[in-house]
Amino acid sequence: MVRPALEVADIFRAHGPAWRQAxxxxLSLGQLKVMSAIEQCRTATLGGHLLHCPACEHDEIxxxxxxxxxCPKCQASAAKRWLEARQADLLPVDYYHxxxxxxxxxxxxxxxxxAVIYRLLFxxxxxxxxxxxxxPKHLGGRIGxxxxxxxxxxxxxxxxxxxxxxxGGGLSLDGDRWINCKPGFFLSVRVLSRLFRRRFLEELSKAQAAGQLQFFGEYAHLADPVVFAxxxxxxxxxxxxxxxxxPFAGPKAVLAYLSRYTHRVAIANSRLISMDEREVTFRxxxxxAKGKTRHKTMTLATDEFIRRFLLHVLPSGFHRIRHYGWLANTGRHDKLAQIRELLHVVPAETKVIESSAESVQAVFVCPDCGAPMIIIDILARKPLIRAPPLQRGVP
Structure with missing residues (x-):
């Protein structure tokens, strides 16, 4: 894969130290960890492997x-692994977004x-x-x-x-049959919107009353329950x-969509255009807007670009991909087996085993000839330099 001309890591390495100081x-600990990880990604600091190609004698690190x-660079492989696990869950029905x-x-x-509001959103x-x-007025079944x-x-x-x-469908409430949704129509958006609005505001009010929300600056007055209401x-x-x-055009389209969305980060390296001492330009x-006029370029001060990128650092341990209904991790295997039986389809496990056996590929491939490369040496990680703990009264 050809390395993009400009990466988020390049911006962080060039401007990150001064920005962190200012x-x-x-900055939260989570944001500092993200910056550090992206700056060190695929550098000698994290160690690596010395590779050799027996076919053409090419060596590389x-x-x-x-x-x-x-990290924009690390999500492609993570998405690939996740998608391979999800293939077994696909059903021969329409899927809706x-x-x-x-x-x-x-x-x-x-x-x-x-943590509170993202959890409520899910x-x-x-x-x-x-x-x-x-x-029963809409689908009358349990969905995943x-x-x-x-x-x-x-x-x-x-x-x-x-x-x-x-x-596009669900298990009947008694679990005895599969109910397909109407062709080209899943659930009423208007009805979904009204219920989502009402329930979210109810739970948000409860969170505020329980003291789970924090307000700062121009929103500090919202700590008062009356003002918040x-x-x-x-x-x-x-x-x-x-x-x-x-609906998607078949299971392959579902997987293609998931590969783009599940492990996406705030901005892909491919959208970056240029960087100088003061600014970053991206697509x-x-x-x-409509049509071709939708696609534009934007130039931000480097400090503002870094600030916006770090807005999207998630709380530690927060899961950004979640499964619900009969796709929830608990009982998913049994529920999918039951649904396939009702749909009279071959269990997906057989297909996955066969396809995976045919698509075994080398972990490292030679960029010159495409042959498998072997690891001939391990490069150790460099020890991280940490500052001594601050002492009170000592500058």
Whole structure:
């Protein structure tokens, strides 16, 4: 694979130290760890392997990856491994893509309350889908869904939303039959939007009353329950963006979509255009425009680019891909087997075993001749230099 001309790591290495020094009182430990991981990714600091190609005698060094989930370079291989595991879950039915988006005022307070509000976004979106699907007026069955959290817009602004992938149908409530949704139509977007809005605001109010939310700066006054209730009132009337796209064109299209969305980070290296001492220029998509005018370029001050990138660092241990209903990890294997029996399809496990046996590839491939390369030496990681602990009263 050809290395992009410019990478996020290049920006962090060139401007990160000065930026960290200027912002040291405003950065979280998680953000510092992300910057450090991306800067060290595939460098001698993390160690690596000395490779040799027996076919053409080519030698090269392959440095280790940081494997940080926010690193643009490390997500392609992670997505590939995840997709291979998901192939066994696919069913021969239409799949639908849904999106649940938070309105701008809630997005504004979500940044300082990531763990709480992102969790609510997942839980309420899943609950909304399950509740409406179980209603006999709509589908009358139990569904499965995979939800993926994205926190960014194309311009790196903070824009929390979840993408949902759901098979077009569900198990009957008694579990005896499979219920297909109407052709080309999964669930009513209008109904989903109304329930999602109501339930999210209810749970957000409970979180505020329980003292689970933090407010700073211009939002500090929202700590008062009365003021918070007044602030929420207009959000009960405005439209919340929930939409569904047309069904995918078969299982391969589902996997292609998942490969693009599940392990995506705030910006891919391929979108970066240039960097100098003061600015970074990148490509972005303006969804308010139409046609070719959607595709634009944006130039930000380097400090602002780094700030926007780090807006999207997730809380430690927070899972951004979650499965619900009969796709939840607990009982998924048995439920899928039951559904395949009802649909009269061959279990996917057989197909996966056969295809994997045919597609075994070498881990390292020679860039000159394409032959498998062998590891002839291990390059150890360099010891990390850590500053001594600060002592009170000592500069």
């Amino acid at each position: 912002q040291q009182s405003h 392959a440095y280790n990856s940081c494997r940080n989930r926010h 849904l999106v649940f988006t938070l309105p701008a005022p809630i997005s504004a307070i979500a940044y300082t309350n990531k 839980e309420i979106a899943a609950e909304t889908l399950s509740t409406i699907a179980a209603d 869904a995979t939800l993926v959290l994205h926190t960014w817009g194309s311009a790196l602004t903070h824009h929390p939303h979840v993408h949902g992938i759901a098979p 007044d602030w929420l009132a207009p959000l009960k009337k405005c439209e919340w963006v929930v939409y569904a796209k047309r 972005w998509k303006d969804y308010r």
